[in-house]
Amino acid sequence: MTQGSEQAQSIDLAVVAGDGIGTEVVEQGLAVLDAALAGTGVKVTTTDYDLGARRYHATGETLTDADLAALRGHDAILLGAVGDPSVPSGVLERGLLLRLRFALDHYVNLRPARLFPGVRSPLADPGEVDFVVVREGTEGPYVGNGGSVRTGTPHEIATEVSVNTAYGVERVVRYAFAKAAARPRKHLTLVHKHNVLVHAGHLWRRTVEAVNAEFPDVTTDYLHVDAATIFLTTDPSRFDVIVTDNLFGDILTDQAAAITGGIGLAASGNVNPDRTAPSMFEPVHGSAPDIAGQGKADPTATVLSVALLLDHLGHTDAARRVEAAVEADLAERSTGPARVRSTAEIGRELAARLH
């Protein structure tokens, strides 16, 4: 694995195309990655990993220790989407997707929400929307700590335990402050529910107050998660950086995607900022079996995830150019002649803008 964030001359990429539209969008994401790096001398090598519903049905495996060890050797992972209705709920989520996030210590789940010029929002008056959600990725109710007793009887009790540590909260909060400090507005909003989830909530609140001392030029405010959904509807331009826990981040980023044009455009990075393991980049959307294999999926979310990947590996120029290509493409969608393009056509046109 390449260490450090300086620009490396090669990218050794693990590719988990996954299920459904995952394979279609990843193909275009890789084409755009190549185009973005053409002429830079940076060499991309890819290794495909067969993970997801197909593999599960064939072998019963979700992610073996050997898979995990092999994945660890790469510079980064590009994931399309995993999942299929034929697999029982939770199997691939817990056994593959979340296992990767936890095992590779992806404690930052980075999800930008930007309403690109020309993109229609379902909000009547969205204003300028450009914020980023820093969602904690390795704690909260996602830890898998819970269970059920007397399962299936009238006396069943099922619990889910949200686990939050000073160690885990502090590192993601510090990352979020650094992110905010690097942005023009320098504003950080903590979202939680500390009036009800008092223990976890107060840990988050105290941590934000404490870390704020290291970033005195960042302003902060606080919203309960319920109120945050209101402001995402009525005044999303108020947000700059949001830091929140794993579950609230899951909820808010889907809402954020909805108001900025849909999950067809929403990118995400599962980031290990300490670089002790490869980070993983994936569109927020799922495998969408209903439209799989038809070339209907919009690869833009994957392409924007590739931009996050490039950023993470220090190829910031290439990252900016990928974003600019997407921006130009989206602007043309709104002003140019109406065209229904296939997944491959969108990918090809994005790549063409980069050559």
Added chain:
Amino acid sequence: MTQGSEQAQSIDLAVVAGDGIGTEVVEQGLAVLDAALAGTGVKVTTTDYDLGARRYHATGETLTDADLAALRGHDAILLGAVGDPSVPSGVLERGLLLRLRFALDHYVNLRPARLFPGVRSPLADPGEVDFVVVREGTEGPYVGNGGSVRTGTPHEIATEVSVNTAYGVERVVRYAFAKAAARPRKHLTLVHKHNVLVHAGHLWRRTVEAVNAEFPDVTTDYLHVDAATIFLTTDPSRFDVIVTDNLFGDILTDQAAAITGGIGLAASGNVNPDRTAPSMFEPVHGSAPDIAGQGKADPTATVLSVALLLDHLGHTDAARRVEAAVEADLAERSTGPARVRSTAEIGRELAARLH
């Protein structure tokens, strides 16, 4: 306490006006209640309970056993809003509001979301929005089961435990099915996150499947909570009845309020359907200290909560007339001359429509 849902000839009401705008909106809610029952022979008697921030500062008390015992004697409770920034977060929420919901076994938190004709939604194309959220009220992460160790040190661990029982889930799911069966569309959507919160989620899912057998004419579907926030943004008219847990219900009902005109209009009932204790009706909004005492608050959410109260006590005609008065008032707001009305003026005009 009056038993049964047949129309009683008197209502013995406990009133918790509370803090901030709570007192202002409750005054109007009571005026509308009187107007709605004028001529019906139903006599309303009210008893004020001094609960909330004021009482807490004066005595250190949130809700004493004596308060609770006294409240139990009433037919219903009307609550304005409690809370003030001067009270530490969680004290009044856990010590008063949630204590009431839990002690009085308000296992149904009923929150209708309707976009009244003429009301402007922040959504560009909301369609016809008319659904009701049946939020569980006595379980989930709201149980107060959690804690922290090594608090305030770098080794702090804070947990929050979501507790879900077959008993608790089944009764609220059955209520939601009955609600759906009584509506024209007869559709019930379960919202949870069973791909991650597998234990609680599967209990909810199995319960919905099982209870569906008692309501064969009700159709059902399932959404993960993150996807639900998307559909609330892009296609809210798809919803008829939503049943969900305490925390997801908290989040979704604020978003639902936002898309249907704001929390100034959002009503709620904390209902004990078994009538073993009085139910409590309250607007979804809080005490809004920033606008308190200025007559700026919209009492409509409280008035619609009064309609839910009337419904619960069997005065369905009066309930419908209150809703009709609100509907007419809201329609006039959109077509009549622009007027800024005070809290009292809105209340007065609503009452006048009922006389």
